[in-house]
Amino acid sequence: MTHYDFEVTGSKVARCHIKVDMVNDNFLELIGEIIGPPDTAYDGGKFKLEINIPDTYPFNPPKVKFVTKIWHPNISSVTGAICLDILKDQWAAAMTLRTVLLSLQALLAAAEPDDPQDAVVAKQYKENRKTFTQTARHWTNVYANGPHRECELEKILEQAKNMGFDEHKARVALSSSDWNLERATESLLTS
């Protein structure tokens, strides 16, 4: 029996909305999933995570990144890399995949904009919270199958698409420029 067979099983899992599956019967490569916490911009979204277990586990932390695209100050909107202390220097051998996934869920509910992974998102979070929340909810709807649509943002995105831009690139440019179509167009043309 391997160490982490035990970790995520149990009746609490269903209530916390986290799960872990194996990839190719290889228990060093796992796919995790967390559901966005209620009353946040990520509410109801299904976020997939790539989890790699090092040989030295549990003495070193698992390597975790988001596969599902997400708009969050502590997660790269480009690579899905996560800035979370327990995945780095604050790891402890008593932690489990369950505590990691629950910590990530907690991170979605409480961002740390002063310790950002994605500077653009963190700036928006601090300076324009309403736009940040709308953007995060829109990304959750589009990439994580979240239930809440942001019609206002979708209209602006439609305009950009009609100009011939790729949908994802246009979404990134608009999100990064507080949904100002003129500034987004400019950055799309110069990139």
Place this chain on the structure above:
Amino acid sequence: MGNCLKAQSNDDISLLRGHDSQDSVEQALGPPPPYQEHVQQRMPVYHPAPNVSRTASQLTEEEQIKIAKRLGLISHLPTGIYDGSSKKGKECVICMGDFAVGEPLRILPCMHSYHKDCIDDWLMRSFTCPSCMEPVDAALLTTYETS
């Protein structure tokens, strides 16, 4: 005190070698815990910092001293044999295995206990309790001051 950084070359770490022979040490440790089976090596590997793994001959002098000090401090922490009483907890939260009667345990100053092999491996990387994050050296010093 019996510090014993085991290495094949005697030159640079001769000062740190104790009197324990390799055989007796390995006997005392017993079989490796299951999660270590696949990384079992003849040469012991040390961790001067988390995420850094080196064999004894690759360590700098400073790292050797740090590791020797750490080994010394660990040897001061109380150990015990699990006797089936639930006072010490029933499970080692590092390997998640249940304690079996007769297994050697180590008890940290915060009273959290683990399989001796499991916690010693962790303490070489980070000198904190994996359950409560209490720094072990601070607690050790307090113990000295009050006793």
